[in-house]
Amino acid sequence: MTTATEIAFENTFVRDLEGLYLPWEAAPAPEPRLVLFNEALAAELGLDPAALRTPEGLGLLTGTVVPESATTVAQAYAGHQFGNYSPRLGDGRALLVGELVTPSGERRDLHLKGSGRTPFARGGDGKAPLGPMLREYLVSEAMHALGVPSTRSLAVVATGEHVMRDRGPEPGAVLARTASSHLRVGTFQFAAATGEIDVLRRLAEHAIARHHPGAADAERPYLELFRRVLGVQAELVARWMQLGFVHGVMNTDNMTISGETIDYGPCAFLDAHDPATVFSSIDHGGRYAYGNQPGIAQWNLARFGEALIPLIDDDSDEAIRLATEVLGEFADCYLAARDEGYRAKLGLPAGLAAGPLLEDLATLLADGRPDHTLFFRRLADAARGDAGPVRELFDDPSAVDGWLASWRAVEPDAAAMDRINPVYVPRNHLVEEALGAAVVDDDLEPVQWMLQVLSHPYDEREGYERYARPPGDDAPPFVTFCGT
Known part of the structure; x- marks a missing residue:
């Protein structure tokens, strides 16, 4: 078994880009405990899952024990945050460990989020609460399963200490994530x-x-x-x-040069289709x-x-x-x-001039505000002749009839639609329920169930109906927090 301290890292970012990082070390993790571990991703990276479960492995995943081949650094960057320019942001609570070259020849960063204060911390404590790290693990892996380019989550490790946030003390954690790079x-x-x-x-x-x-x-x-x-x-x-x-x-x-989704802070998925939807607690405008x-x-x-x-x-x-x-x-x-994406979601035949159909669809969704995920999934039923499940998503079911007639006239491919329209996405209320169980009750079972369901988002399975349902009409407005 290759031990964690024998893992071979490369460091082209450090080699090529002096002036764009600061060498730094992770803060201690008093009692590291593996909370979630992505064995499939570890194998893709050419890492030995057994080695990462050892004390040395947990040290690597928290940044406290790193191989000689690695050079831990905090990356420097600037940015416009809500339109306002900040000249010096950088990894305030994260470290780049180095780059892994996978068995297939791909280069992937190993990056630790929540590993402690760096000189870029701007007054923050450099730590991360368990809840937001579990959220990033869950949603980033769901995005990967949905076929969306994304950073990926290798592990969440509880540090054994608590961090203070507005809602009081919360368990601290480090997220080990990978990306083709963290260039922004x-x-x-x-x-x-x-x-x-x-x-x-x-x-x-x-x-x-x-x-x-x-x-x-x-x-x-x-x-x-x-x-x-x-x-x-x-x-x-x-x-x-x-x-x-x-x-x-x-x-x-938070915009990568690679085209991967990065930083799953105040992220969420639509329930009702409304272009004005905002979930972030800090996006007041x-x-x-x-x-x-x-x-x-x-x-x-x-x-x-x-x-x-x-x-x-x-x-x-x-x-x-x-x-x-x-x-x-x-x-x-x-x-x-x-x-092109919507043509696929609607099962339209190649070569069809679909402009008017797509324009009318955009108006229909914005005015009717059906559940976004269910609408597209249930369209396959309508293509097979049963429009009832789609019509019931609208307060006025007849509002969709005219568009459905035009769409069905082009003979959409229902089987192709099933392959592109997910049954399951990370439903916001279920994500919060699962994170609450993990953080408050130390019960990871709901998170594990969600990960299992979301790893096969296009396969409808008996007994998993609750994972496809939106929240009830009496559910309070959903709000997300970035966890810093």
Whole structure:
């Protein structure tokens, strides 16, 4: 058995990007206890699950015992938070341990969230409560099962100490998560703000080599990097919208260069389809409402383009012109990804001009506010001839009849729809119920059941009906908190 301290890490981020991190060590974890462990992911990473369950393994997962091959650092980045620029954010409560090269040749970061204060902590305690770490584990693994590019969760380890939050003391925990990298738009903003073009260039070269190698062959590789990041983010946000996912805190430091979903703080899934839906307790103005997410993505990408200006062309006016031209491609990229996704969700035949059908659908959903997940899942019943389950989602069932008639006339493929429209998503009320049981009663069974159900979101199974149901009409409004 390869012990945890013998695991081979690489450190290209540290090697290539001096000036964009600070070497740092994790805070002690007095009594580490493994709460959740993703054995399947460990195997994908080429790690020995048995080794990670040992005291040395728990030390690795909390950052307190690391191999000589690893160099733990807090990454530096800036960012626009709710539209306001902060020049120095960084990993205030997290550490990058290093990079694992998987048996299939992929490079994955191992990153520890809740590992203690760093110089970027900005007055915070650097710790994480158990509840939000379980939330990130649960939702990120659900997103992975749904086919959405995402960071993934390897383990949650309770530290044996309590952290103080507004609601009182809560058990502390560290989340060990993986990603193809933790490079963010905010990383580029920080590099650009240094005023040292060499730092910015090294970062761009690192990002191209790691995520978008094809950009290296372009006439203008840094402009092509911008275009490719724009493309993967357009596709990512389109997937969010199709699934009814609300990120909740789309700051520029939470937008990855890889196109993976990152930082599951005040996130949630729609019940009723309402573009104005906001779940975050701190989003008082609704900046990151469900319906605003495509526009915010484009706004964030404009900040990315601004950071790249010194690299795109020596003439800043020409660089701005070129970057603006690329930014203008976002709408077409997003709309193409959105419409293709909805064509699949509706089981439409290839080649069909579906524009009017999709436009009428958007109006129908916004006006009728049916349950988002159930509406698309039950459409397959309507395609097979039984429209009753869909009609009952509307206060006025007849409101959907005209659209259903137009849609059914094109002979949608019900079997294909079953493969793309989930039965199960992390229902907000069930997530809260499961987290409450884990944190308050030390009962992990509800979380384990949810993980089992959500790992196969498209397979309807007898006995799991409660996981597909929305909350009752008398349920209070759902609110999420980021846990910092």
